[in-house]
Amino acid sequence: MTDLTLQGVRKEFDGVVAVKNIDLHIPDGAFVTVVGPSGCGKSTTLRLIAGLEQATDGMIQMGTQDVTGVEPKDRDVAMVFQNYALYPHMTARRNITFGMKAAGDFSDEEIERQVAEAAAVLDIDDLLDRKPGELSGGERQRVALGRALVRDPEVFLMDEPLSNLDAKLRIKMRAELAKLHSEFGTTTIYVTHDQTEALTLGDRVVVMNDGRIQQVDSPQRLYDFPKTRFVAEFIGDPAMNMLPVDIARNGTDYEAVGPTFRITLPEGDGLEAAAGGQAILGIRPESLSVADSADRSSFTAEVTVTEPLGDSLLLECRTGDQEFKLHAEPRTAVKPGDQVALTVDAERLHLFDSQTGNAIYHAAAAQSLEETDTVDSTI
Amino acid sequence: MSTREVFTDRLQAGVLLLPTMVVSLLFLYYPTVRAVGLSFYRASLARGDVFVGLENYRRLASSPEYLRSLLVSVLFAACVVVGVMAVALCVSFLIHEIDVGKGVYLVAVIWPYALPPAVAGLVFLFIAHPNIGIFTSYIETLGVDVNWFSNGPQAFVVVLIAAVWKQVGYNVIFMTAALGNVPESLTETAELDGVSRTQRLLRVYVPIISPTLVFLVIMNTIYGFFGTFAMIDLMTKGGPAGATNILIYDLYRTAFQFYEFGFASAKSVVLFVAVGLLMYGQFRLSDRYAYYGG
Amino acid sequence: MLGSLLTALTAAVERSQAAGRTTSERLRQLETEQLTLHVLAATVVFLIVLPVLIAALVSTKRAGIVTSIADLAPGGHALSNYRRALIGLEFWRYMLNSFVMSIAVVVGKLIVSLLAALVIVYYRFPYKNAVFLFILFTLLLPVPVRFVPLYRLTTELGMGNTFFAITVPYLASATTVFILRQHFLSIPASLVETAKVDGVGPLRFLWSVLVPMSRAVLVGVSVIMFVYTWNQYLWPLVIINAESLQVAQVGLSLLRGQASTGEVAWSMVMTGSILTLLPPLALLVLFRRQLLETFTIQQK
CATH class of the missing domain: 2.40.50.140 (Nucleic acid-binding proteins)
Structure with a gap:
């Protein structure tokens, strides 16, 4: 677990500025949701933190370490994707362990133990030997969460993880995510376009528009004291x-x-x-x-x-x-x-x-x- | 927003690309460049290379034999393209319209894709042989004197049939796939409107699958120019009297019967330019006429 | 012959349309229609198979002179003909050479093209489009436009008349790279992103994720490459002199020469033809599903 700081972070793609000068501090153990309309730069921000994109300008810090130019694998983050990103030809178990084994700093017993633990928490013990094609959407997302959990990362990064689920399941998984966070307390950054998700899950909500942060606040304050007309109209x-x-x-x-x-x-x-x-x-x-x-x-x-x-x-x-x-x-x-x-x-x-x-x-x-x-x- | 380009190590990228780049450069680009260079020389294995400037091209331009070969090539390729595609379209449509057993018919029709051109040539040489061919006597009772070893037009037709036979399967593969992708609703609309089958094929399907047809025109053109070499070598050796002497065969003889490598290189260059222009032209045409949906 | 198909087809349809309009009549009409289509399709199949069928029949005969349909009855010399072709005329050697050449080219091309496609899809580096175009442009440089200078180059390298000459120049393949690229682009980007975040390296990603996820396409392109290599004629013809290194296609041409001078019977030529046809045909029939799937990718 660690805190995270973005300082003057900017990202250009072929001359188009996707993220304009972002300053953000995420305290250790916080659950921060990032919300905004599509194209507002929220996903890019997450990918910058993951290291999947390199910032054009600015600095990203985890704890006291400057990770701006560091490879994703050395940042000790785990990411969960909207489409689950499970390898279709591998069983759930192998999906969970594949990245751990690639990282190479876990022993076999350790992996075994971690998988059993994560499976118990996520209630997927019975599904471990099935392939993603044999799992429902919700089960797939649990496996994807399991894959992130076993890595025991400093920071969880989630890119619209519930958007592919139907409304009922989404609400159920939302509650489970909140429970998971209160159990593990790992710093979590959660990107969504859904304001309800953002308000219910985040203890801090970051509202973005047009590549800029509009406001960072607790959900209720965001609702009661919007700093800009954009936030006022977007939330609610x-x-x-x-x-x-x-x-x-x-x-x-x-x-x-x-x-x-x-x-x-x-x-x-x-x-x-x-x-x-x-x-x-x-x-x-x-x-x-x-x-x-x-x-x-x-x-x-x-x-x-x-x-x-x-x-x-x-x-x-x-x-x-x-x-x-x-x-x-x-x-x-x-x-x-x-x-x-x-x-x-x-x-x-x-x-x-x-x-x-x-x-x-x-x-x-x-x-x-x-x-x-x-x-x-x-x- | 998301990207597949997550690996950024340029050295790694270079190393992984190296085999493809080296083989392409050494065995594809370099020989092509060298053909251009060699075309300005009188080059043979016995005597050394002598620079002769544009002499080889001058010789080409003033050679009636070569111009004939060019004409034969273009005519042959055109006949192959038209013949193959007309037959393949009928066959594909037929299979498309069948309700049960499509798969079986499909395999039974597309297998000549795997047929070696040399085998196609030999089998046709045998069954259409002027003396011992199995069909020869039947055709001769129709009043045709089968003597394609000495009759140019006949030789052209026999090689053409063999060439079409071998290539139909390949075309059917793509055409049935394209026809299978035409939305069912269009077929139903056409049927409700009382459009006849033939009209449905020509007015509805052909325009929709036109991108596939353009692709096939290009592939068949290349096949017509190059892919039939083995058949010609085995059936007619370019004869009789040059009637089937397409450019590629003419080029082969210049290089490996007369060992005139410089002259042959000039012919390679012309062939390359001709095919390049042809493909470019077809791409341009397709841009204008083919329906790419959207 | 085939050209008249459409006319026949339309006529059949019109005839059946002239029939009544009640449901049972309509059903019967549809049945008749389908029956007509099946008859036509069977005819087409027969015509397409016929030449090879004749060749197969002739390969079972002694002399193989068939000048009328009555001569087509199968002979009893199948076994001795194939044994003679393979052993007596040493066709096994040509076949073996063709196999070695084709398998080497398929495996080599597959590895080389997988690496190239991996870079083209999953790496970020400058001038990437130029590199891709450089590879694609080789489509315009088939063997026939460059075999003359290639011949000189290969002999200068001292590789004329060697196994090297009929394999290595084939290893770069625009088609294979293109098909693999198209297929990789259809795999969700998040898979490679997950791999990247987890610290999975590019080669491990290729081997553990891309290859297992591309099985059908890899089989499909392998069949395409095998058929292409197996059917090569011109290049082995000019670059290989030693009969011991020659491939089946050119072996056929040697047989043809012997047949026209009367050294061997025509049935022997047909035997050789059937032998040469069998390997690619078997692959096509066995892997038709993967092959068709791959062709649909190629065309995009």
């Missing part, structure tokens, strides 16, 4: 509503003023600087609700689409020329075309800079933005 489903507004000062209060609404913003950092200008108001769908009667911070909108989800009713609404979504109580009696009065959970409002997309204000009583994650990452 349906995505956070984004409404262009003017920030106006009304006596001692500040208000977000849209063409058809006027919402009072609770006192907080950043408002004074924003006053008199334009910004993007971010409201999560669950922070809006249908009001019984009009009150001070509500506004009206027209319902365009209703989607009953069972535990809630998703409404698509329009006010003026702006569209947004909200989670209403299930069984609320509205239909498309209805006018509804809406209330806003004032503690859950966000403002983003119209130009840069950076967050300028979170309504929830928060520490100032700079304090969120100065230890682990600088953007």
Whole structure:
């Protein structure tokens, strides 16, 4: 086990920059998930850590050792792939031992013991003499995990390991992965495009976009205090509503003023600087609700689409020329075309800079933005 | 994003490539370059090499025999390509349309791929022999005087049939594979539209498998130029009177009967350029006409 | 003859289409159609097999003069003919030489091409595309366009009339490298990445992963290479003088010469032909599945 540091890491492929200047520190024993849309550079980052790609610039450190130019096998990492990467002509057992034997620093008894141990943990004892073709997707992924486990590496690298499984199995394996990590405590870096996986598995989540790290934070803070408009929209489903507004000062209060609404913003950092200008108001769908009667911070909108989800009713609404979504109580009696009065959970409002997309204000009583994650990452 | 190129040791790469590179350089590229060089010499085993400049090429250009050989070659290759592909297309289509027993028919039809050209030549020499051939008497009752040892056009046709016979199997291999890849839905659509079988083959299948057909045209052209050497050597020795004297046979005689290596090298160069141009032309044509899906 | 197939086929179909439209009639019509197709296919097979069938029959006869179909009854001299060809006329020696040449070329080419394909797919180095093109371009340099200077080169190297001359020049193969490359590209990249992370070296990866995963293709290309080498005629003809080193194809040409001067019977020539045909034919029949699979890769 060891901690891992990336400093100014950059990767170009034939002039295309896939990873732009990444700084990241992963503490010993952490489970870090890296999430982002496809092409954001998350897989490349993982492969840079594995040593499958060589960084164009920057430094990668494991513990105190600079591993930037070190061969993958000497980095003591193990990798698990989306398509399992099992050798189809070998039995599960041989798949597990093949790499160990190639590494050559294990005795036969040691290998035997490690395999038995890993098989017991992963519950694949009975499958060891089968070939991958005779195993289900979930079983294959267990074997692939077993192969990584027996190596007893400093760091586990996982590249979308659950993406090829069906939804049910994915949730089950997710729980097992979390259990495995709490048992072994090995530093794990887990790349996924699935935000649910990222939030549920990671004790730290790295959000990437366009080759850059957008934010590194705990799952809840990521959700509550997105640093950029990108993070706000990427995390959460349906995505956070984004409404262009003017920030106006009304006596001692500040208000977000849209063409058809006027919402009072609770006192907080950043408002004074924003006053008199334009910004993007971010409201999560669950922070809006249908009001019984009009009150001070509500506004009206027209319902365009209703989607009953069972535990809630998703409404698509329009006010003026702006569209947004909200989670209403299930069984609320509205239909498309209805006018509804809406209330806003004032503690859950966000403002983003119209130009840069950076967050300028979170309504929830928060520490100032700079304090969120100065230890682990600088953007 | 992922890559197979994980090994980066250049020295290792060089060592592993070495056998292929050395053999290619020494036995493929070097002789070709040397043929060009040698074509400017009068070279024979007995006397030394004498530089003669373009003399060999001048001789070629003004040799009616050589021009005839060129003509015979092109005609022969064209007949081989057309003959082989027409027959192979019919046979492949036939097998494609059969419901049960496809595999058996396929093997029974493609085996001549393994047939040595020398064997093909000898067997045809024997069964079509003007004096002792098994079919000779039957054909002569039709009023044809079988005497292809002295009749040029007849010799051309006999060698051509042998050449086609040997090559059909190879073509059927690729054509049945290509026909097998035509989506079933297209066949069904055509059938629902009441398109006849022949129309289905010509209007639906042929355009779809055209990349395969282009590939085969190229392979058959090369076969027509080079692959039939053994047959000609065993059946006609280029005769009678040059009727089957294709370029490769002419080249062989220049080098190994008359030992004019310089002149032969000039012929090699012409052959190389001719085949290169031909293949280039066919590639260009295929770019324009073949349907590559997408 | 075969050209009229299509006409016959269409006629058959049209005739059956003219038949009624009810289900049972339709079924019967389909059956008749398939029957017609089978008859046609059987005819095609017969025509393609016929020349070799005649050769096989003649190889069982004493003199082998068959001038009419009535002469085609099998003779009782099969055993003595084949014994005479193999032992008396020393055809065993040509066959053996052909075997040694073909097996050496197949094994050599396989090793050399596997290494080249390994580098081309799994190594990163500058000018890789140029190297690949360099190998592919040799497709334009078949034996016939270079056998004259190759002859001079080989004799200058003192290798004329040797086993070296009929094997080593064949060892570089664009086709084999290309087929192996295509096949390797169809194997998921994550396998080599896993191997790399685990510290599995390139040769071990080749031997323990690529080769076992490529069995069918390796068998397929081996058959292709064997057939190609076994059927070589021109190059052994010019470079080998000693009869003791000669291959079966050229041995046939010697037989043909003896037949036309009356030294041996034509049945002996057909015996030699059948002998020469058998090894590649046997391989094709045995490994047809792998062969067909490999051909589909080649064409891509």
